[in-house]
Amino acid sequence: MERSLFRYITRFSLRDQVILTLMAAASFPFLYFSYDVPKTIVNQAIAPKQPFRSMDIGFGIVLEQYSYLFFMCGVFLALVLINQGFKYCINVYKGRTAERMLRRMRFELYGRVLRFPLPTFRHMSQGEIIPMVVGEVEPLGGFVGEAFALPAFQGGTLLTILGFLVWQDWRMAVAAVMLYPFQFWLIPKIQRRIRMLSKERTRRVRRLSDRIGETVAGVQEIHAHDTARYFLAGFAQQLNDMFELRFRIYNLKFLIKLLNNFIQQLGPFFFYSIGGYLVINGELEIGTLVAAIAAHKDLAAPWKELLAYYEMQQDAAVKYEQIVSQFDPSGMRDADSQIKEPDGLPQLVGELQAANLVLKDDHDHPVLDGVSIRLPLDKHVALVGPAGGGRDELALLLARLLDPDRGQITAGELEFAKLPQAVTGRRIAFVGQNPYIFAGSIADNLYFGLMHRPVAERKYQGQAANERRRYVQEAQRSGNVDFDLKADWIDHESAGAADREELQVQALRVLDLVGMGEDVYQFGLRGTIDPGQRGDLADAMLRARLRLRERLADPALAPLVEAFDRDRFNDNASVAENLLFGSPVGDAFNLDRLAEHPYVLQVLERVSLVEPFLQAGFQVGSTMVELFSGLPPDHELFQQFSFIAADDLPETQALLQRADRNALAGLALEDRKRLMSLPFKLVQARHRLGVIDEALKAKILAARHAFAAELPTQLKGAIEFFDAQRYNAAANLQDNILFGKVAYGQAEAQERAGRLLREVIDDLGLRRQVAEVGLGFQVGIAATRLGSQQRIKLALARAVMKRPDLLVLSEATAALDPASQQHLLDGLLTEFAGRGVIWSAHRADMANRFELVLVLQKGKVVEQGSFAELNQENTRLHALLNAA
Amino acid sequence: MSLNEEVELLRSIPLFAKLELSKLKLLAFTSERLTFAEGQNLFRQGDMGDAAYVIIDGGADIIIASPTGPLVVAQVGKNAFIGEIAILCDVPRTATVKATKRLETLKISKDLFFRLVREFPEMAVEIMRELARRVDQMNVQLREANAKLARAGG
Incomplete structure (x- = not known):
């Protein structure tokens, strides 16, 4: 990378900078006239020295006073529009240039990170690299847009206004800018101090993010050794140092502001005193004074901008050098060796x-x-x-x-x-x-070693083609790569597979090789598919469901699974599941908070279940209070078994006292909801509280039917009902095949049901399809959803997949x-x-x-x-x- | 069978007989009701123990491996409390228990059992009493066996 910012800017954006400067230069004549015209309006159209007769404005057009006034006002308006138009165009162009350069810089830095020799990362932490690429280059990009345009435009504006002032009366011009040299001498001095402090601040911010990163990474150690206080103290110390720095910066910054404002306000002082004196003496027209004051007011803006630019330029140059020096370790590989696709790929032999x-x-x-x-x-x-x-x-x-x-x-x-x-x-x-496993699916990680470049171009048409063209153009303008991320990157040939299908077969074989086949099969069982896309697999699952049903006809196996039956209460499912009789899709129905749902309440009301549920809730609540009130609130039994959280127990106790069993109807709405939520969690076969009798079951069945029959249209998508003939997209493969609940209270029911499931799947030859679904399992960020052994096995499989020579x-x-x-x-x-x-x-x-x-x-x-x-x-x- | 019936049942077992009603209820509620089919093992000799069982209904053989093959040393039925040795002293199961007919049990996990013992000292005292009773019983049996041996030898 170029050593100095200006060299970097001229190398990559010279054309843009020239265009910007030219645009700025072209705008000045219009600017000048926009100051001149008001003077003409006042001096010639409104209050001429001689009585107004008529005005010849060229082209043989002669106007009387009113028409002339309005004509001149029109000219003024046109000039204002033109000036603003220039400003708009320059700003947009500037912004685009800046963004392109920022993009280029970020890309270059990121690319460099990818080419650092590995030992560099021993000295350079994430906490340092991230803020540099993300945050610190941001103002640099902003500066690039301004690098030439701002001094050209604002300097030109300043000179134009100044020229106008000199043209009006040189004494006033001198008065207006008298203190500028002083400002130009003093302010950079203060600014230099600020810059040094800011640099220090940047360093400290980096160290701060480093510190946070370290805390997150080592949080286990901090807990294990009780060193939280030490870390807090360290953090507080860092914050304090930053506060002190910031405070010193503020002091200096506002001192500069004070000086600038004061000097600016001196201008009017001179205008009114000197200009006023001259007008009274008749040496100056009042219109000229008015125009001069207006011009001086406008002088403030560019002058301020120029000073700010000066500050920014110094700052940006330093920052640039600071960043570049960090991103240039020795021994860095060169970019071509990473990005260029060589003509041939020799094998490693011999x-x-x-x-x-x-x-x-x-x-x-x-x-x-x-x-x-x-x-x-x-x-x-x-x-x-x-x-x-x-x-x-x-x-x-x-x-x-x-x-x-x-x-x-x-x-x-x-x-x-x-x-x-x-x-x-x-x-x-x-x-x-x-080894590092990336966030994504198992398949994404397995195929990671095959994603060297897009292997097949993606074809675009119409609008999409235009967008793609624009994308490529922009990427090239900013020196980015223009590879198509949406193209097919997976090079199945290098894995020895003819197509995607074969690649999957290969992947499963390799997973078996590293001893992860079973894990992926299990992931598959717990995975979901979209039957719209995988109709074949959904049908196969339905076949498996049928086969399982046949196997369960065997009396020895029958007690293992209680199948879902629209017309029977399922003792191994919770009351909530029995009522819904389906899998919730999205957040509309939450099995844990069903009692709060207005539609559910409405259904309970209709089948007159409210009263029985209140009674049942009362009973459950009383039992819980009886069982658990003697235990300390942090007791594990609470988490494992209680229907009521330890914190809520006293409140429930009070509620139960309020609700004398006979006066349930008189309870407040909140209390009723609280009581009614309790029986929803009951699983008859597991909890054995004797709350759910046959009569209640019949009523819950009635509620199930009413629930489905009258489901409002807007809730239709929120639940997928259990249907023996249909694949349930909201449930996983295993649940789809089981189509029921593994029974409580049967010895080794889970294991035996699992074995049965496996037999059925193997019989139907579906093992591979299930494992394929498992390939879609999301491993989570840094593969936290995998065990450490699984991570290593997956990394080995990834290495085997690409069939390396070595x-x-x-x-x-x-x-x-x-x-x-x-x-x-x-x-x-x-x-x-x-x-x-x-x-x-x-x-x-x-x-x-x-x-x-x-x-x-x-x-x-x-x-x-x-x-x-x-x-x-x-x-x-x-x-x-x-x-x- | 509902919780209350299970509580009654637990009550008829000496180890739990003197526990407060609410504690028994908690025990019943937090333990798992488990059914074994005929011929199914509750556990095998040599396994690590993770739970004890109260037999609610049915029967089981207690079988010990011997040089001459499996030996049925005892039969247990309703109200028996089995499998507590392995969870009390962290040794492998000392015998295999096999259901001789459909067997209904209440499975009390090791964690739960210890938590209850720690929580309710009266239960610990009951266990000590029960164990002491068994030691005494065994001493008696040992004396009798010795006497038999002495008679047979002498």
């Missing part, structure tokens, strides 16, 4: 050779010290050695994620240092100890349990038979499965050979094996 590799840490201490190795790219290699011995760094170098300080790496004929990322990133896969693993499986580790090791080595694997292993005994073993210690390769060769008395490997 031997991976490293010659005399040296890698140094921050203290210039060698982590790898003269490593020279030759690794066949069709063999499996284990790197073992003590932690810190350099094997992880070597793995990073061989994956080309780090560049060596000295020495070079070649793969066959290809020199690593010269290979574009398109080659290394597709031919090599790397998985470290803490797979580099750095303790990738260290966090897995031994069984999964073994399973993975077997699976991966089989999968990569004939392809290169380099595995930096945290346990030396893993090495016996590799064809070649390198032992690294203190940055040097101390032994290499096959496991059998090395596993002898007195070898380092032997020592490592025994140490474990």
Whole structure:
């Protein structure tokens, strides 16, 4: 990036700047006349020295006084319009230039972040980078728009007005600007102080966001060690420092404002005194004085703008240099190696050779010290050695994620240092100890390693084509890439799949390979589909539902699931579920707060269930009070079992006392709602409170029917009723197949129902389809919805998916349990038979499965050979094996 | 069966007999009513224990693995309280319990059981009393067995 802001601006926006300056210059004559015309109006049309006769305005048109006055006013109005028009055009153009430059700068900075050598991120935290790219460049963009246009326009305006004043009377002009030199001398001095303070402030803001980031990241530690006070104190200290800084800045800022305003007000003082004297003496026309005062008033604005510009320019230049210096670490890869698609993508074949590799840490201490190795790219290699011995760094170098300080790496004929990322990133896969999983679905993450570039252009037509063209144009104008984000980015061919369908098959196979197939199948069972798009799958689920029903006819299995039946009360579902008899869609019906819904209340009223529900609520409430009132409010039993939150218990108690069982009808509306909400949560088979008898069940059934029959049109979309013949889009696959409730009170009902479900799905050959739905499972931000083991497995699957020539693993499986580790090791080595694997292993005994073993210690390769060769008395490997 | 009936049932078990009514109700409400089919295991010898069971209805065999194969050492029926040893002293199940006919139980989870014991010392006292009674009973049995052995040997 250019070292100075002005060079950056002229390089990327010179044309725009010239146009802006020209526009400004073109506006000045009109501006001048807009000051001149009022004078003419006063002096010649309104109060001429000689009695007005007639005025010749050219083209042989002669006007009498009134017409002349209105003509001149018309001219004035036209000038005002023209001036404002100029201002509008200049502002819009300026804004556009500024936004383009801002876009360019942000893009450049973000692109640079992507090309930083990895060790940079050890010194530079998110908290520093984010505010720079997001916030700090913002004013720079604003400045770019003004860089030339503002001094040209405002300076020109100032000179025009000044010229006008001189033309009127030079003494007044001098009086008006007498103090400007003083201002120009003093104010930058104060401003420099402010700038220094602002710089300090920027630094502190960065540190503040750093601090917040650290707090969030380490919040567990803070709780675990009770150091919240220390952190609060630290934060308060930082806030105080910022407050003090800010306060000093304010003081100086308002001092400047005071000076400026005062000096500005001196102008009228001179006009009235000197100008007034001259008018009285008849040396000056009153119209001229009026025009001069008006002009001087307008002088204030450009002058202020110029001073502000001066301040802004200094500020922007410093800020720019500050940011640029941060974004220019040494060893940065160049942009072309990342963005340009090379003509051919050579395979990595032959031997991976490293010659005399040296890698140094921050203290210039060698982590790898003269490593020279030759690794066949069709063999499996284990790197073992003590932690810190350099094997992880070597793995990073061989994956080309780090560049060596000295020495070079070649793969066959290809020199690593010269290979574009398109080659290394597709031919090599790397998985470290803490792989990152991006927010999105499982599939998004699996296909992440296939998204190198848009593989198929997307065709646009009509309006969309125009929009796309405009998008490309704008992107190019700001130096952005113009790849189409909506195009198909997933390169299934590099995964060895002919189309999307095959890719999915491949994905499921790889997930099985890493031992995540079952998890994804389970995600699928709990996933939903849109039957409009996946009609086939919805139908298949209905078939599964039928098959399950057949299986449940077996008396041994029958008690496991209680199916939904429109005409029967479901003992294993809550009263709320029984009443709705469907899955809520959206927020209109909330199963937990059904008693508050006006339509539900209306239905209860109609089937005269209000009174029974009040009674039931009273009974439930009394039981809860009886059961739980002896417990301390933070007791776990409350959370697990009580229908009433601990905090609400005393209130409920009072309510129950108010509501003498016979006087329920007399309760206030709020109290009634509270009581009525209680029975909704009852599950007959589970709670056994004896509140729901047959009569009540019959009434609830009646309510269910009434609810469905009279559902108002605007609520029709808010619920999907259970229907044995239809797929329920609002419920997940599992619930759709079960079409009922797993029974309470049956030993191992959940497990047995799960097994039954699996048998049905396997019988119908639906396992793959279910797993495919599981691929759509959203993993959440930073994959928080996955377990740590699942995250690692997914990362490994992601690496396998793109079929690299070389797979580099750095303790990738260290966090897995031994069984999964073994399973993975077997699976991966089989999968990569004939392809290169380099595995930096945290346990030396893993090495016996590799064809070649390198032992690294203190940055040097101390032994290499096959496991059998090395596993002898007195070898380092032997020592490592025994140490474990 | 409703909660109140379960409470009555719990009451007839010595361990719970002296507990206050409201505590029994809480116990019944917070424990799970579980049905086992004939031949189904409540738990297996060697499993880690996570719950104890009160038999509401039906019957079960208590089976211990022996060198000669599974050995039915006892039969339990209505009102029996089983499986408490494993949850009291954190040892694996000392026997397998298998339903001999349809079995209705009240499953009291380990967490819940301990919470109740901690919450209500009277229950702890009851448990101590019950355990002491069993130790005493076993001592008696041991004496008898020894006497038998002595007679057989002598």
